[in-house]
Amino acid sequence: MAFSATTYDKGNFGKVYKVTFGNTRAALKKVPCTVVTKEEIQKEKYIYRSLRHSNVVKLLADPWLDSDGVWNIPLELISGKTLEKLMFSSQSYMELTKPVIITIINGMCEGLAYMHSKSIVHQDLKPDNIMVERGTYRAVIIDLGLARFQKNGLCFGAEGGNWCYSAPEIFQGKPRDQFSDVWAMGKILAELLIVPRARLPPNITPVQVFAAMNMNPYGLPVHRMVDRFVLFRPTMAQILGQIVQAGRRWILLTSFLGNLGIAF
Template sequence: MALLTQDQGGFGKVYHVIIRGRHAALKKVPASLMTKEDIDREKRVYRSISHPNVVKLICDPRLDKELKWNIPLEYISGKDLEKVMFTSHISIQLTESVLVTIITGMCSGLREMHNLNIIHQDLKPDNIMVEYSTHRAVIIDLGLAKFDRNGLFSGQEGGNRYYAAPEVHQGFKRDKGSDVWAMGKITAELLITPRARLPTAIRGSDVRSCLSGNPYRIPVSNMVKTKPKRRATMDDIYSDILDAGLSLLQK
């Protein structure tokens, strides 16, 4: 059982294992940090989604003798987007075609989640894996994901602050709109050259300036509008994301 990584939030460790003859990423979380209710909610989230750009649950979580929850997830042979973007990693070169594959994939995964009324809450480059062979982008770490039923949320609040939308910093609950803002910021950081982290308070006008001449300029700026009511939804923006990708490849 090989250790893959350690979650930044300290919620446990992830191991590369073989389960039922297939590779898996086994997340082990102390029972003191997750209740049975938390585990059941996380399981419902995973079972609700079947999409190539969202990580899959292989089988039901179980509590082991060490009082740790064992959560067996799809194993993605690759690197998280944080490392791909901000560290030198020769296995994944961010060519234009790779950028388009990553952006299209992660936006498609989030669109599917939102169409199923699931909010991720903790989108950041660390929580998007990029597969070595295909450059498939996979949204991972749904431990904080929650269901939205007509504005009534099922699940705990949480998530990082650096990719939190302006309204979250003002004390409002995370929702689909704040997910869109986070995805917009991630996409902008992936596209700007030279690559750099953008300020927490990034605005649509900032993105338009940073991405001047880039086909993604307008759709991404619409994802990070400061006012939630003016911000695009993933359904609104998805066809524009696809068009921008085609334009980038044809330049």
């Protein structure tokens, strides 16, 4: 197994390398056993094995512990860039046109809706944890190291995740769940869609998001996703259809206004 000279990516607890794995290329996540237990590795493996979707990264084989005391987790290699780099790097080679943005949005929302249908909470959604494949623009949710199962409204496993994409209730000491995933995805969509593109503050309100979207058809579903009250926030299954329809309306509205000589 040949390792690349440079690190491919960094996860929550380890590093990821491009390697040759069998007859294919893989992203090999390497995590020292000093920072993760065997039980946690088994839990992560079980989560990966529970998911089979084109918009969620795949586990290629069971993890193993090498002689250096490092856990090796072979994952599907996505040839492309993180959404973070596409959104905020001036050196991005992908042009984020409307059709490309719609493809990315549909993909990552379908991936998250699928994860939730399997009672799995990601916990750490952010642009860095969305890969966009070169050429196809397939969006793939990655880094499931903090993911955990949710049953009857209760989550089982370690609490974790970043603060920048944390829902308001997290700052009040509430545990992360599928609804906090929805809020994080809503904020990601808002940052991808607002013009000019910018990183939004953690305490952004639904009204501010709606205003920043500037009549974009995605405004209403995204507004609902970042609702500060969990009781009013939809599930991904409930909002997915509206997101798909918003993309179609965006293309139609752009075409209609373009025929009138109005840029949108």
